[in-house]
Amino acid sequence: MKKKRFILFVAIIILITFTTQNMAQEDTDLQSQIQKFQSGSHQFMVTGYALTNFIKPQNEPSQFETGFNPIFLYKANDRLFFEAEIELEIEDGEQNITLEYAQILYTLNDYLIFGAGKFLNPANYFIERLHPGWINKLPTMPMFVGHHGGMQAAQHLGFQLRGGTPIKGSKIEYAFFMSMGPTLDLHDGFIDFKNYEDNNNNKGIGLKFGFLPIPELTIGYAFENATVGEENTQFENVSATTHVVDFSYAKDISGLKGTIDLKAQVVWLNIDNPNIAPLTFDNNSNGGYAQIAFRPGNVDNDFFKNLEFVYRYDWTDKPDDAPENELVKRSTIGINYWLSSSSLFKFAYENKDTIVPGGSTTNEHRFVGQIAFGF
Amino acid sequence: MKFIKKYMVNLILGLGFFAVLTIVGCASTTNIVDRSGAQLWGENCARCHNIRPPQSLTDAQWEVAGMHMRTRANLSGIVTRKIIDFLKTAN
Structure with a gap:
């Protein structure tokens, strides 16, 4: 009996020892696999932002809207990189899924990066730098941004070369891009920037130049040109040219115990007049915005240091003789409350005047609330 | 007149732009x-x-x-x- 117990005891000890050794071996294998993964050059990351709006127009039912924009980043090595953003939103009573951008980037040298795919328009400072919900200081975007009837493209499908070079204490930025270019809408003379199938062999080109004489200040100029008329039609030579000026100034001012942030962008869009019905008018539009924000982030009071006050004026001015000729001017005043460095509540009140031919003015105003979260 | 006014405004804006660049560019630090x-x-x-x-x-x-x-x-x-x-x- 004692012998049997002894054999059983030894067997258990051997089993435990063997299992523990196996587990330790598996543990080591797992750790080495994790270490191998961690020390690998391939790195993947998901970031992005989310937001929810509450909108109360003047004479219409109030609405909720929501959106979620995951951003996928993949670094293969120090030169090769991929980035993509998908927008999922419920807006204007519809659910939309949009590929905001997806591009492969290759770093040529310290001062030049090549990118190909769908990318944010380098000539559109607001869209490229400021549009994410947790960065945009108001719940809405300036009106000149829009796929149809807007003044400037939000994205391009093509390739770009871009970079920045320090010059002593200042810096220059540059970007050149070639893309499908927008298309001409013969009904109203506007151009459609959402061009996934080109109507001619001409490709749009653009150039962006920025100068930062001091770190707080950016002054930019951009130019875009594309043939927008359809090939083998009377409009095949119609082209559109855009000139853009942008301005950015953000500085912590100790005397004001806070940060002042100024932003502005003006766009001039000139489309050739072919003098063929229905496009028999000078098709020149302009639009833009100017914005000032102040956050008293250096005051002692915990509540007031998280507040931010914002004012934006934006407008779009369509051609005088166009079928949909109108001048729209909007003023928006907003108060934000920051919950963290990348999440905030926004409360904004808009007042919009639409002036149509003959001088009659329509006034609309609405309240927009938003919670935005960048992660 | 509208044409001249438009280009005068652009000219003034352009000159102002370069004046600002020159002033702040000179003040650049490290x-x-x-x-x-x-x-x-x-x-x-x-x-x-x-x-x-x-x-x-x-x-x-x-x-x-x-x-x-x-x-x-x-x-x-x-x-x-x-x-x-x-x-x-x-x-």
């Missing part, structure tokens, strides 16, 4: 490449958004986010590397 990673982090990130604390991402994530922001903000290679090195040190 060479950018000589600045510390911490200073470059504050200057470049705060231009568009609130700066995120170094602890908010891991070292590996800062490497990826840094490459993303390099493209978006047209940062040069040396500036990007200095910012990432600072964030990893402060993390």
